[in-house]
Structures are given as C-alpha cells and as structure tokens.
Amino acid sequence: MTTSTPEERPGEAFAESAAEAVQTAVMAARLVMAIADAVRRHQQRRQKGKEDDLPTAEEAVNEIGKDVGRLLPPDLSVALMGEADWPQLAQQLLALRKAGVDLDQVLPRVGEIAANVRDQVAAKAEGAATDQWVRAVRETLPAGPVREAILTSPAWPEMAETMARLEERGVNVREVLAAAHNEVLAVDQVVAKGLGAAAEPVMSRDAQLSYGPLTTGLDLPRDLDLSDRERALTQLAVSPQENQRYTRWVREAMPGHEREADLLMASRQWPLVARRMAQMETDGEPVREHLARLAKDLSWQAGPDAQLGTRLVQAVSDALRRPAGDAPGESRVTVNTAAARATSPSVDPTKAAKAAASAEAGTAPHRKAGPAPKRRRTR
Structure with missing residues (x-):
C-alpha cells in the first residue's frame, strides 16, 4: 500500500x-x-x-x-x-x-x-475547506486592499488549496502572508498611482457613524462601505458560509421574533455584527450563548417602531460584548462621533507588526478601549 x-x-x-x-x-x-x-x-x-x-x-x-x-x-x-x-x-x-x-x-x-x-x-464541501483560510487571512492581514483583493479574487480557491499544500509541507503560511503583505501593498499603491486613484480612500457615512462600541476591537478598512452589503462582508473578511451561519444563529436565538431578526440582519450595520461574531469564534467565545440574551432581555422592544432596527443593533452589540454571566443592564452602545473620521489611521496588521507597533498613537480609534471611568476626588 x-x-x-x-x-x-x-x-x-x-x-x-x-x-x-x-x-x-x-x-x-x-x-x-x-x-x-x-x-x-x-x-x-x-x-x-x-x-x-x-x-x-x-x-x-x-x-x-x-x-x-x-x-x-x-x-x-x-x-x-x-x-x-x-x-x-x-x-x-x-x-x-x-x-x-x-x-x-x-x-x-x-x-x-x-x-x-x-x-x-x-459548494458546502468547498466552503468548509476554504473557511479556515479565510480565517487565517483575516487574522494575519490588516483590513485593507490586499486582504480584500485576496478574498475577492477569482483565483481564491486555488490560493486556499496552495496554502493547504504549504501547511502540509510544514510551512507556516501565516508568516508567509505577513512577510508578503508590505511588498504586495507597495504594488497596490504603485498601480493605484499609475491609474490616478485618489490618495486616500473614503469611508462611507454609515461606517463613520457606526464608530464606537460597535466597532471596538475590530480592524476596519479606511474605505469600508456599509452601503454595499456583499463588499462590506468581504472587506471585513466574513465568508459567505460564516454569514449564513450567523444569520441562522440569530434566528434561532429569537424564536417568535422572526420579523425582528430579519430587520436586524437587514440593517446597514449587520456586517459589523457578523464581524464581531467571527472574532468571537476565533477567540473561542460562546457566540450563541451571548445571542441568547436577545430573547431573555426584551428591552429592545420598548420605543418607537421607526427606531426598532437601531435598538436591535445596539442590543445585539451589547449582548455580544458583555462578559458571559454579566447581568443585562441599560444598553451602553453609543456612537463615538469624535472617532468617526474617514481618514482615521489604519492598523498595521500582521501579528509581528502588531507586536512591534505598541505606541498608542498608532492605534486606530475603533481599536481603542472606551474611556476609563473618572475617579472621584478625595479630600
């Protein structure tokens, strides 16, 4: 044999x-x-x-x-x-x-x-085979043109297969991706300059207004466009298989509230919610346990119907971000308008680069933790 x-x-x-x-x-x-x-x-x-x-x-x-x-x-x-x-x-x-x-x-x-x-x-078999490499690209490369180009390329299945072959031969594929990033980014910039592209990408207004707890800890590309659902998911490195799984989990977490679940998933901010779930899966957090809070705490129902979609986005963001076992409280989701700037610096990304770039000034606003609570003065 x-x-x-x-x-x-x-x-x-x-x-x-x-x-x-x-x-x-x-x-x-x-x-x-x-x-x-x-x-x-x-x-x-x-x-x-x-x-x-x-x-x-x-x-x-x-x-x-x-x-x-x-x-x-x-x-x-x-x-x-x-x-x-x-x-x-x-x-x-x-x-x-x-x-x-x-x-x-x-x-x-x-x-x-x-x-x-x-x-x-x-298609299901192919999706399962490539999902791990979508995660590898997401975790290794920063949000930006290189990552988007990889995941939208017609050659992506062949790239994923090549990564699998390299890994089977003992190659650290993530190190290869990280090392290649800056060189490939330089190619992107040269080509863009030759085509007369704008020097700075522009973030959509919806993405700017979403800055705050909804985006804390996430790598966001500077040209994130929430008005284009399919592209936004690709920019945030959420695969179609992952997106289908997260929509199913939301529906299962909100039995009897199918209309509200559909409203949540139809919102412009849904790609950010899906990206949060993807990050939690990578970190080994129980996403579905967090989502179950949506059925236990129905405070999102109170208020004008016209604002229900906004309240649902806030509720799911709060449910996903609160530590396991933490009791529900008043939603802490707010928009950080000071941080909502389309020209905010992007974070360099490779894990090696992240370790080296420890200066606070190099951190994008959406990656910073919220402000520390003020201390009361003592006499």
Whole structure:
C-alpha cells in the first residue's frame, strides 16, 4: 500500500468531495424516481384494482439505458447506471413510459433536481475547506486592499488549496502572508498611482457613524462601505458560509421574533455584527450563548417602531460584548462621533507588526478601549 505525498492529498480530497456530491445527487434522483413509480402504482391500483407487471430487467436496461445517458448529465447518468440496483430502476422507468409518461420531459427535470443537489453538496464541501483560510487571512492581514483583493479574487480557491499544500509541507503560511503583505501593498499603491486613484480612500457615512462600541476591537478598512452589503462582508473578511451561519444563529436565538431578526440582519450595520461574531469564534467565545440574551432581555422592544432596527443593533452589540454571566443592564452602545473620521489611521496588521507597533498613537480609534471611568476626588 502506497502513501499519498502531501502535494497529492488536496487533489485527493477534492476528488473525494466531488464523488460524494455526485453520489448524493444520485440518491436524490433515485428518490424522485421512486416517488414517481409509487404514484404510478397507486393510480393503477385505484383505477384497475391492480398494478401492471414490471417489464423484465433485461428489456428495461436495454431500452432505458440510452435514454438515461441522453437525458441526464453525464456524471449523474454514469453513476446512476453503475448502481447495484440499476436494473430495478430501469424497470421502474420503463414501466412509467408504458403507463404513458413522457420520459423525455421527466428525466431532464429529474436531472435538474439532482444537479442542484450535487452543486449544493460540492459548494458546502468547498466552503468548509476554504473557511479556515479565510480565517487565517483575516487574522494575519490588516483590513485593507490586499486582504480584500485576496478574498475577492477569482483565483481564491486555488490560493486556499496552495496554502493547504504549504501547511502540509510544514510551512507556516501565516508568516508567509505577513512577510508578503508590505511588498504586495507597495504594488497596490504603485498601480493605484499609475491609474490616478485618489490618495486616500473614503469611508462611507454609515461606517463613520457606526464608530464606537460597535466597532471596538475590530480592524476596519479606511474605505469600508456599509452601503454595499456583499463588499462590506468581504472587506471585513466574513465568508459567505460564516454569514449564513450567523444569520441562522440569530434566528434561532429569537424564536417568535422572526420579523425582528430579519430587520436586524437587514440593517446597514449587520456586517459589523457578523464581524464581531467571527472574532468571537476565533477567540473561542460562546457566540450563541451571548445571542441568547436577545430573547431573555426584551428591552429592545420598548420605543418607537421607526427606531426598532437601531435598538436591535445596539442590543445585539451589547449582548455580544458583555462578559458571559454579566447581568443585562441599560444598553451602553453609543456612537463615538469624535472617532468617526474617514481618514482615521489604519492598523498595521500582521501579528509581528502588531507586536512591534505598541505606541498608542498608532492605534486606530475603533481599536481603542472606551474611556476609563473618572475617579472621584478625595479630600
């Protein structure tokens, strides 16, 4: 028995995921066919008092095989006809045809259903494989053009696969990313200058007004644009799979309040909330336990309906930021208007750079802790 080399394993994992997606799609196709055959049998029993006999397996395989190969996607048809129970499936299909069913109409629809299942399974497997590298990029690189370029690149899946291969060979991928950051950033600046781009990016007004407890501890790019939901999530390095998971968690935490949960997730500030959850997951904090406070403390319900969305954002921010076990209190979420400046300095990022840059002056306002409480004077 031979052992796969490190560079072969990612390819093997991809092949296994693709094969699993096809097999799952075949299961879905068989389910639809079984349902169709059950309907045929039921109708014949109702109308004639008995079911028609099935054609022979040999007749069915010979007659139906070419139709399945012609009407289903190639990978699905090959997998379906390779199943041990293919003769029985062929008998069911031929029985449907003899009962008056037009397989030229039905099989392409079955193929669409199965292909959709296949693609969903494949996308989920790919998302799980790349999520760890989204987190690695988020934790290693600062918010800014380099990180955004990586995560929005059409070549991102190949980049993630390369990172996996390097790690399997013992390479510290985070160190590679950190070391490359400044060089790549210089390329970005040179290209931008050559294209006549503005010297300083501009942060959207919504992002500026969100400065305060909602953004404390988060790396925000200077051109964060909350008006563009998809781009904002990418800028904050929240993957689509993570965003779907966080929206599901919010709905589960607010049973009976589906409308309010949807309102929260439709708000402009939702990407910041999702980024907070991503950071908490990285830190090993129980995100769902924090979210459960939204159902226990319903103080966000009190007030004008027009301001409900704002109160929900404040409530979820407070629920996520309060330490576990801390009793609910009056919302402490406020807007730090003094810090809301689009030209605020961004934090240099690599973990090595963060360790070296200890000067307070180099810290962006949204990364600073809140002001210390004033001490009372004593006589």
